[in-house]
Amino acid sequence: MWSELTTLNGATLNNHAEKLLLALQYPLPSVVTGQAVLGKGLRGYEVKALLDDTCSGSATHLQGALDGFFRLMISLHGIFK
Numbered sequence: 001m002w003s004e005l006t007t008l009n010g011a012t013l014n015n016h017a018e019k020l021l022l023a024l025q026y027p028l029p030s031v032v033t034g035q036a037v038l039g040k041g042l043r044g045y046e047v048k049a050l051l052d053d054t055c056s057g058s059a060t061h062l063q064g065a066l067d068g069f070f071r072l073m074i075s076l077h078g079i080f081k
Contacts, residue, residue: 001036001048001049001051001065001069002046002047002048002049003020003046003047003069003073004041004043004044004046004063005038005046005047005076005080006043006044007080008044008045008080009045012068012080013045016062016079017019019079020038020076020079023038023072023075023076023079024037024038024046024047025028025035026072028049028053028065028068028069028072029045029061029064029065029068030054030061030062030064030065031049031050031051031052031065031068032051032052033050034048035047035049035050036048036049036069036072037049047072047073047076049067049069059066
């Protein structure tokens, strides 16, 4: 799963670093690393989460991962709004 954070810049990141770190440390179900990853891509910052193999064979696992990622993105939106 992947989402661009096109409005995020270095200054905003620094201003909200504590809240951002708290939001990103919560585990996401069916994600290989356990958590989403924030990084800087070619077009700005992005959040990624690599789904584990259980998602390819289980709609329940996939739905749990999607729901967790969606909740994380809603949380990040609230932080940067």
